[in-house]
Amino acid sequence: MQVTLDPVFLDRFRAALGKLLIAKDDRVLCAVSGGPDSLALLLLAQQLIPDKLVAATVDHQLRPESGDEARYVQNICRALGVPHLILTPDEAICGNIQSSARAARYALLDRAADAESCRHIATAHHADDQLETMLMRLARGSGVDGLSAIRARNGRVIRPLLGFPKSELVDICARADIRPMDDPSNTNADFDRVAMRIWLAAAQHPFAADRAARSASALAEASDALVWMADMLAAERIRRESGSLVCDFSNIPKELKRRLLIRCLLELDPNLTPRGEAIERLLVDLTSGRTTTIGNIKCMGGRYWQFSDAPPRRN
Known part of the structure; x- marks a missing residue:
């Protein structure tokens, strides 16, 4: 499959990725669910780091069609020439579904990254996710750390799409003539994030994803500065007796x-x-x-x- 992407998108993705990779030859495990966000991440990464890229889809086995969706992503990766893994949890997911699924997903991705000698795990969190997260945490009364929202790097997890709004990711898939999958949980208003997303889409408000991204970045820098200062104070002021x-x-x-x-x-x-x-x-x-x-x-x-x-x- 030959894919041609907008050079402007590629340049922005290259710049974001360059800030997140520890070394230029780092291998990256790309988490691809089959939605427009993760498929756009796959397409951008395939253009820039094809020899250092492995894709993985986590089949949480929570819906009957999830296996077919994972294989659909596998076929796309095969056409792009990207190695692909389908990961399934060791035990059935139960309890708080969103929280348990997230924990299982990252555990599986972490294990797969080790097996594939990938230094980083790339996820498709984007600017709209950042805005939703900031508003959700503001509603909960979070402080500086919480309002810094989604970090571009968290351990080995990197998020190079935080500067991309959702509309651009949908456009990338459309121009590549790739049809994303629809996850019904993304429209279930019982989930806090979906409820916030629906409100943002329906209400007249002054919030914009690009400005939220700038605020989150500034708050992340403030949080890091406080951590740095706390490290110094801890060394000076805490002792065992x-x-x-x-x-x-x-x-x-x-x-x-x-x-x-x-x-x-x-x-x-x-x-x-x-x-x-x-x-x-x-x-x-x-x-x-x-x-x-x-x-x-x-x-x-x-x-x-x-x-x-x-x-x-x-x-």
Whole structure:
């Protein structure tokens, strides 16, 4: 199959990919579901890194037609000359379907990337996804980290399409004469993202995907700067004393206190998942010099805040 893409799209994709690959010869596993977003990602990547590209489709086996859809993508990849894998979960997906499917999907992609010696996994998140994510997190009251939304790089996962709106990805598929698949879950308003997407399409609002992408990028830089500062403060101010962690929280802004507090808690219990409200209450208690517990950790306020394993509770 011979495909000719708009040089403007290719130049933008080349620039985005160049910022994300650690080395020019890195192999990339491209996640392709069969929708217009991932097919456009496949087409762009096939044009620029054909010898370093492997495609993979995760068949979650949640719908009867999912196997046929995976094979449809496989046929497209065969026509493009791109090696393709169909991945299926080891166990049936249950519980919270979206969350469980996502966890299974990334686990399968991670395993396949290792097997294929791919340094990166490319996914097709785009500018419209970024806008939806920012608004969803704003509605939940997220802070700087949450509002930085979808990162262009998260570990080995890269997202080179964040600068592309959905309309351009649909256009890429149309010009290549490739028909994307329709996933019915993308129209199920029971899912928060779909509900936000429907609202954005129907409402008169000032939000634009390109401006949201710029805001997300600025917030990501601010988040990285806070992480950098917290790293420096942690090295200077956190110490171990007789099985406890002791930290000097004096004369630093509240946001950095919050980050150091979370570091101390996770140092003692990596499985602890404190929510924002719980951290806020703990900050108030410790600032007031009180002693309290969170999970199995005893927290003592005062000049220096101390954290240790809480004694067993009495029946």
